Amino acid sequence: xxxxxxxxxxxxxxxxxxxxxxxxxxxxxxxxxxxxxxxxxxxxxxxxxxxxxxxxxxxxxxxxxxxxxxxxxxxxxxxxxxxxxxxxxxxxxxxxxxxxxxxxxxxxxxxxxxxxxxxxxxxxxxxxxxxxxxxxxxxxxxxxxxxxxxxxxxxxxxxxxxxxxxxxxxxxxxxxxxxxxxxxxxxxxxxxxxxxxxxxxxxxxxxxxxxxxxxxxxxxxxxxxxxxxxxxxxxxxxxxxxxxxxxxxxxxxxxxxxxxxxxxxxxxxxxxxxxxxxxxxxxxxxxxxxxxxxxxxxxxxxxxxxxxxxxxxxxxxxxxxxxxxxxxxxxxxxxxxxxxxxxxxxxxxxxxxxxxxxxx
Numbered sequence: 001x002x003x004x005x006x007x008x009x010x011x012x013x014x015x016x017x018x019x020x021x022x023x024x025x026x027x028x029x030x031x032x033x034x035x036x037x038x039x040x041x042x043x044x045x046x047x048x049x050x051x052x053x054x055x056x057x058x059x060x061x062x063x064x065x066x067x068x069x070x071x072x073x074x075x076x077x078x079x080x081x082x083x084x085x086x087x088x089x090x091x092x093x094x095x096x097x098x099x100x101x102x103x104x105x106x107x108x109x110x111x112x113x114x115x116x117x118x119x120x121x122x123x124x125x126x127x128x129x130x131x132x133x134x135x136x137x138x139x140x141x142x143x144x145x146x147x148x149x150x151x152x153x154x155x156x157x158x159x160x161x162x163x164x165x166x167x168x169x170x171x172x173x174x175x176x177x178x179x180x181x182x183x184x185x186x187x188x189x190x191x192x193x194x195x196x197x198x199x200x201x202x203x204x205x206x207x208x209x210x211x212x213x214x215x216x217x218x219x220x221x222x223x224x225x226x227x228x229x230x231x232x233x234x235x236x237x238x239x240x241x242x243x244x245x246x247x248x249x250x251x252x253x254x255x256x257x258x259x260x261x262x263x264x265x266x267x268x269x270x271x272x273x274x275x276x277x278x279x280x281x282x283x284x285x286x287x288x289x290x291x292x293x294x295x296x297x298x299x300x301x302x303x304x305x306x307x308x309x310x311x312x313x314x315x316x317x318x319x320x321x322x323x324x325x326x327x328x329x330x331x332x333x334x335x336x337x338x339x340x341x342x343x344x345x346x347x348x349x350x351x352x353x354x355x356x357x358x359x360x
Contacts, residue, residue, distance in 0.1 A: 039124040040098050041200060042155075046123055047084060049092040050108030058111040059091040064104065069093055100125050100155065128201035129158035134194055139211040141294065142186055148179040148208055152196035159198065165191040165207070186212045186241070215295030216240035221288060223301050227308035232275040234301050236288030239269060244290035246271030251284065275303070 040046045052059060060070040067075040069083055080096040091110075095102055103125040109118045133151035140146055152158045162174035168187065173179065181188060189212035197203035216238045226232035238244045246266045248255040255273065257264045261282075263274040271290075275282050283305050289298040 037122045037124055039126060042099060042125055042127045044098055046095045046098050046102070047092060048095070048106050048108075048121055048123070049085075049090055050110070050119060052089060052091050052110060054088055055112040056110045059086070060109045061091070061093050062107040062109060068106075095123075098123075098125055100127060125155060126198075126200045127153070127155040129154035129196040129198050129204045131194065131196050131204050131206050134206045135208050137209040137211070139213060140184060142212050142214040143183055145180070145182045146184060146210065147181075148192060148194075148210075150177055150179075150194035150196070150206070152177075152204065154196065154198045154200065156198050156200075158196040158204075161195050161197075163193045163195070164188070165193055184210075184212055186214050188212060189241070211241065213241045213292075213294055216244040216290035216292055216297050218288070218290055218297055218299045221299045221301050223304065225304045225306035226275070226278045227306055228278055228280065230278055230308070232278045232282070232303055234273040234286055234288075234303060235270060236272075236290070236299060236301065237270040238290035238297070240290065240292050240294075242292050243268045244292050247289045247291075248273050249287040249289065255286075278303070280305075 038046055038048060048061065050059070050061070058071065061068045063076075068078075068081050069075060072083065072086055074081070074083065082094050082096065084092040084094050091108065103123055105120050105122050107118050107120050109116055111117075129152050131150060131152045133149060135148045135150070138146055138148075148162065150160055150162065152160055160175070160177045162176075162179040164173050166187075173192075179192065189210055191207045191209050194206050194208070195203045196205075217240065218236060218238045220237040221235070224232060224234065234248075236246065238246070248264060248271070255262060255264060261276050261279075263272075263276070265272045265274065271288060273286065273288075283303055286301050286303060287298050288301060289296060291297075
């Protein structure tokens with residue numbers, strides 16, 4: 001027992017001595033070496049194998065200078081470290097639920113012919129990307145400057161990219177943790193996507209909403225003509241952030257909801273003024289005013305009178321069209337038609353008169 005403990009201590013000192021010098025993977029060319037570097041993801045299990053032969057009398061696994069296993073005896077208190085195999089050809093252990101602090105060198109130490117030899121393997125722990133800090137949603141006035149931040153961790157270090165989620169945006173707008181936009185425009189509003197990737201797992205994505213405020217801009221307003229007694233609608237459309245508030249005026253007098261015969265209806269991007277029974281007093285110039293905290297704009301719209309089509313005139317036109325005979329190719333006229341007979345008789349009178357004159 002004393003000799004076994006002494007050998008383990010010696011093996012540990014030998015491993016420590018080797019680590020302080022030039023890194024080696026095996027004690028000598030004839031001795032079977034341990035595995036090459038072992039790469040696992042955080043949370044998985046790592047298996048460390050060491051090939052041995054019949055010359056080996058004692059074996060041990062060490063982590064840096066700490067002894068994990070010596071033969072079948074466990075020397076560490078970590079329940080995640082278990083012995084997998086101790087045969088004449090292989091000595092292997094497993095580290096379960098691997099974490100980043102498990103990364104580093106591990107040494108397989110053996111004794112042959114009273115001479116300890118070592119072989120080293122390096123455990124690499126990969127960690128999925130994780131975004132640990134990202135900017136909050138931001139609201140800014142048009143023309144201002146913004147800086148968006150996206151910080152992520154992982155092993156290996158993740159690559160950070162920013163992308164503008166917009167039909168007009170093409171490709172990435174930044175491949176850095178920070179995204180700087182100077183003199184921002186309303187077209188640059190929307191969501192910006194931060195993606196962190198390192199090929200260990202699927203990219204992690206987070207989004208930041210950027211709201212660009214700007215004063216109202218009236219995009220559509222048309223004057224219309226309506227006959228007296230008919231329904232008339234004036235409409236005013238405006239784009240703004242925050243949404244515009246609308247007001248209607250006629251001759252400096254504000255029109256409000258509830259006035260007799262008039263309805264004012266306003267939504268986020270338009271306002272509608274409805275006259276249910278247009279009178280002479282309703283004709284004239286109207287002003288639509290759109291405003292928000294950044295400013296206001298207005299436009300003039302005219303409600304003018306037009307003549308209503310008369311039904312008698314329309315009936316006369318339709319009757320004339322219906323009675324006019326078709327004179328196109330292949331037209332056939334009814335020989336019994338009285339109108340045709342009269343037309344034929346009238347056409348013969350000039351010939352008879354000419355004949356009588358020639359006799360005299």
